[in-house]
Amino acid sequence: MRAIPPGRVAGYGEVARRAGLPGRARMVARLLSGNGDRDLPWHRVLRSDGRIAFPPDSPEFAEQSQRLRAEGVRVENGRVRGQAAAATLDEQVWGFGG
């Protein structure tokens, strides 16, 4: 998750794969929910469809959206435009899929 550079976003499933746990996307969510996530770029983690995982009326939603916008990420109606969680983090970080 820390490998995600500012201005980029990744999906829960991708992060799980990076951790060597394919199919454990929900586990990542569980972690962030319980963990103090204060030292993690949790705001760069989105759903696979580029949607923010929080409900639009939730304060967390506003925070994540704001943080993303602060990094230059285009957020519209709770959705990220331009890069909706690529298939692999390599493609996001390195730009050429490994």
Next chain:
DNA sequence: AGTGTGACAATAA
């Protein structure tokens, strides 16, 4: 042992 829940994903319409 069975049922329900959650910061999800892949597929079908």
Next chain:
DNA sequence: CTTATTGCCACAC
């Protein structure tokens, strides 16, 4: 392109 179903894993009751 977006919304709706189905499948998934780990945990709590």
